Amino acid sequence: MAMRTLSPEQKQALAALRVSIGGVSEQKRQTQKRLIAARKAIHKFLQAQPATVPQIATALQMPTDEALWHVTGMRKYGKVAEAGEDGDYPLYALVALEEKSAAAH
Amino acid sequence: MNTHVSSDFTPDAVIIGGGIAGLQSALDLADQDLQVLLVERQSSIGGHMIALSKVYPTLDCASCITTPKMSAAAHHPNITILTNTEVEGLDTRDGVHHVRLLQKPTYVNFDKCIGCRLCEYACDTEYPDPFEEGLGAVRAIAVPFTNAIPQKAVLNAEACGTCGTCARVCPTEAIEYDQQPRRLTVRTDAVVVASGFNLNAVTVKPQYNAHRSHNIISPLMLERLLAPHGPYGRVLRPSDGKMPSSIAFVQCAGSRDESIGVSYCSRVCCMYAIKQAMLLSGALPLADITLYYMDIRAFGKGYEQFFQNAKAMGINFVRGKVARIDPVEDGDLSLHVETTEDAEDPLQERRHDMVVLAQGMIPGWQPADSTPVACASDGFVATPALTAPTATTAPGIFVAGTAAGPKDIVDTIAEAGAAAMQVSQYLYQKRSSVLVA
Numbered sequence: 001m002a003m004r005t006l007s008p009e010q011k012q013a014l015a016a017l018r019v020s021i022g023g024v025s026e027q028k029r030q031t032q033k034r035l036i037a038a039r040k041a042i043h044k045f046l047q048a049q050p051a052t053v054p055q056i057a058t059a060l061q062m063p064t065d066e067a068l069w070h071v072t073g074m075r076k077y078g079k080v081a082e083a084g085e086d087g088d089y090p091l092y093a094l095v096a097l098e099e100k101s102a103a104a105h
Numbered sequence: 106m107n108t109h110v111s112s113d114f115t116p117d118a119v120i121i122g123g124g125i126a127g128l129q130s131a132l133d134l135a136d137q138d139l140q141v142l143l144v145e146r147q148s149s150i151g152g153h154m155i156a157l158s159k160v161y162p163t164l165d166c167a168s169c170i171t172t173p174k175m176s177a178a179a180h181h182p183n184i185t186i187l188t189n190t191e192v193e194g195l196d197t198r199d200g201v202h203h204v205r206l207l208q209k210p211t212y213v214n215f216d217k218c219i220g221c222r223l224c225e226y227a228c229d230t231e232y233p234d235p236f237e238e239g240l241g242a243v244r245a246i247a248v249p250f251t252n253a254i255p256q257k258a259v260l261n262a263e264a265c266g267t268c269g270t271c272a273r274v275c276p277t278e279a280i281e282y283d284q285q286p287r288r289l290t291v292r293t294d295a296v297v298v299a300s301g302f303n304l305n306a307v308t309v310k311p312q313y314n315a316h317r318s319h320n321i322i323s324p325l326m327l328e329r330l331l332a333p334h335g336p337y338g339r340v341l342r343p344s345d346g347k348m349p350s351s352i353a354f355v356q357c358a359g360s361r362d363e364s365i366g367v368s369y370c371s372r373v374c375c376m377y378a379i380k381q382a383m384l385l386s387g388a389l390p391l392a393d394i395t396l397y398y399m400d401i402r403a404f405g406k407g408y409e410q411f412f413q414n415a416k417a418m419g420i421n422f423v424r425g426k427v428a429r430i431d432p433v434e435d436g437d438l439s440l441h442v443e444t445t446e447d448a449e450d451p452l453q454e455r456r457h458d459m460v461v462l463a464q465g466m467i468p469g470w471q472p473a474d475s476t477p478v479a480c481a482s483d484g485f486v487a488t489p490a491l492t493a494p495t496a497t498t499a500p501g502i503f504v505a506g507t508a509a510g511p512k513d514i515v516d517t518i519a520e521a522g523a524a525a526m527q528v529s530q531y532l533y534q535k536r537s538s539v540l541v542a
Binding site: 002003004005006010011013014016017018020021024028029032035036052053054057064065067068069070071072073075076077082085088089090 | 241319350
């Protein structure tokens with residue numbers, strides 16, 4: 001994905017937006033940090049083998065509803081996909097890069 | 106799609122609300138060569154209906170009905186659509202309505218945005234997706250949902266981390282961080298209030314303990330779970346991603362109950378619960394599905410047959426009232442039921458692993474706060490004339506759909522068509538009298 005640099009006007013507008021929403025609070029920063037850390041941890045865990053939501057939650061010591069929410073987001077944006085079932089639970093696996101590339105075309 | 110409104114724009118009618126009622130009224134008026142402004146507070150038109158899975162009693166795909174109407178409105182030369190726009194107030198002077206609008210910033214220039222979603226893919230901030238009733242995730246800048254109209258990205262400033270990535274990747278330089286709220290007043294001869302409904306919260310009855318379990322869900326959540334492009338891609342329990350094997354519907358959980366201030370019947374819960382139960386039995390063929398009800402109100406054309414079909418499919422209908430729901434181990438739920446079907450053992454405890462509460466319909470907007478339109482004691486728009494069900498207390502202002510009271514999609518569409526005809530007749534009479542004078 002091509003990335004441009006922001007123009008001085010855009011930087012100024014972005015700074016003004018930051019002020020208008022009351023700045024980026026510490027709470028927001030921490031939430032974002034936790035989101036990125038959780039996604040990385042799930043990605044790493046699923047590299048070994050497909051897993052169910054309770055398995056992910058147990059391994060990463062997070063509540064099962066939170067693990068499901070992360071998996072849902074990763075599924076929506078093409079990072080994971082269903083890979084069969086284990087009892088009453090669907091299994092989730094990482095989407096291979098070549099599959100993602102094929103889907104994009 | 107026409108989304109530009111200048112200060113001298115004077116449409117023949119303003120439609121407040123871009124759900125199925127507003128869309129139908131707008132299309133019916135625009136087809137009569139009247140200029141219509143459709144105002145929608147969300148980022149897409151379509152209302153609640155675009156989020157539904159299927160409709161009863163035909164089990165037609167809801168978005169297959171809604172999307173063509175959304176598209177027809179967006180492409181109609183006589184319809185202008187303002188999304189992300191709220192009505193702040195309405196004054197009537199000399200028979201002309203002055204509608205005060207607040208257009209909220211989207212931080213995206215809709216003329217430049219091509220809906221490519223590169224900004225969305227590059228964004229790394231996610232929050233619970235309101236379109237998925239919080240079950241899924243959406244990024245801080247995103248096209249609201251797959252078939253949203255307009256297909257334009259919108260930035261949620263509250264969620265945004267202000268990293269600037271979206272502007273760096275946008276191929277058309279559509280991101281405008283300096284957009285400001287815009288206030289405008291539109292003059293018009295007629296208004297249709299089609300502001301729809303909300304559901305009361307699942308937590309409205311503390312006895313049901315919805316705040317203590319993710320598996321006590323709203324009917325709109327279940328609609329998203331049943332939708333083919335829903336958050337999980339299948340029906341799963343929100344607490345842990347388990348395929349539920351025993352699901353209960355608790356009827357009248359937010360209506361017909363004076364203790365929560367909703368003494369009226371919401372008119373649609375029996376039928377949508379039956380529909381959802383039928384769809385669930387298709388999605389989860391081995392699941393046990395039970396519907397706890399006081400009485401089934403299947404009053405529309407083909408509805409009784411639909412109810413009988415559900416019974417024949419093996420859905421378990423239990424006449425009684427659920428008094429309390431307690432979360433128990435493994436995310437399951439214990440329901441304390443008083444049933445009239447077992448005289449020897451009327452008080453029973455039953456276990457399920459997911460519960461759907463039939464919440465009550467409440468008004469989506471209170472026009473009485475900022476317009477001359479009066480509301481009835483139930484909070485919905487008052488329609489005092491028995492022979493003119495779309496007429497409000499204010500001349501030239503009409504109402505359609507659930508803004509006037511709980512009703513289903515069939516009745517909403519019929520009423521929206523009627524409101525359009527009332528507007529058309531009103532405009533003809535008003536303009537004829539001006540010509541004669």
